[in-house]
Amino acid sequence: MKLNSISREKDVTLLELLDLILDKGVVISGDIIISVADVDLVYLGLRVVLASLDKLYPPLDGEV
């Protein structure tokens, strides 16, 4: 099989996978209120249950 055929086949597989896993499957939804010191800052109707942002996106080296 030629390399460009292999590459195209991988692209097609990736596109098919994208269509399946981004748009379909079990959905876990939650209503989240992010609050600090009993003050509700943000209300989010989300597909995920979150922690604080620094736990989600730990700082890169040197980044504050």
Add this chain to the structure above:
Amino acid sequence: MLYLYGIIDSPEPIYYTCSGRNIYTLAYNDISALVSRGDGPMTRVTGENVIIHGEVLNGIVEKQALLPVRFGTLLGGGDVEGLLSRNYHQFLASLNEVRGMVEMSVRALWNAAEEEEKCRQGNDFSDPREDLPGNPGTLFLMQKRRQLLLERCLKSAAGIPADEIHGWLSRAAVKHIKRVLPSPAMFFHGSYMINRERAGDFAAEFSSLRDKFTRYKFLLSGPWPLYSFVSLNCR
């Protein structure tokens, strides 16, 4: 934080590695959540993250009944048991339904420009009111009307071969979903829930179909976990 890949029908601990991620299970009664340590960057829609998500599920689907979870689902560590207990009966019923089943996907492409031209030649989309002096708003609505009529014509044209193709393939399926003209170049997309052991038979049916409809291009993919046939919304 935990990244959730799916729900499986086994309480036994499972552990494997996949593309650098340590995959394991957290059990509740006779079902388990398939998870790994998670963080925000894992939910970014990159080729690497998408492929890893797929590979994790491919690593388990042949051994266990699996409810695949949508990409990018994170949970707090303490939330897994609550999730499984709140949705236990729903998960159990769905796992029983999907046990031994896989999903096959078939897409068919046509020459969109050619089909559009056929529609234009075969139909008069004009309106006598277009010849009247009109304001920009009226002209805009007339153009929208033409577009709508063209889309309706294309949908109707796509429906005929789509129905025939889907009728052919759905004979081998337990459940099936047909989508007509999901995009201008793709006039048909079918998803089929079949018994895993019949995947070879399905591929043979597909080959016969492709030999019959030589003017179209087809794409067969699978077997996949049952993404299209698991329509649960859980809290």
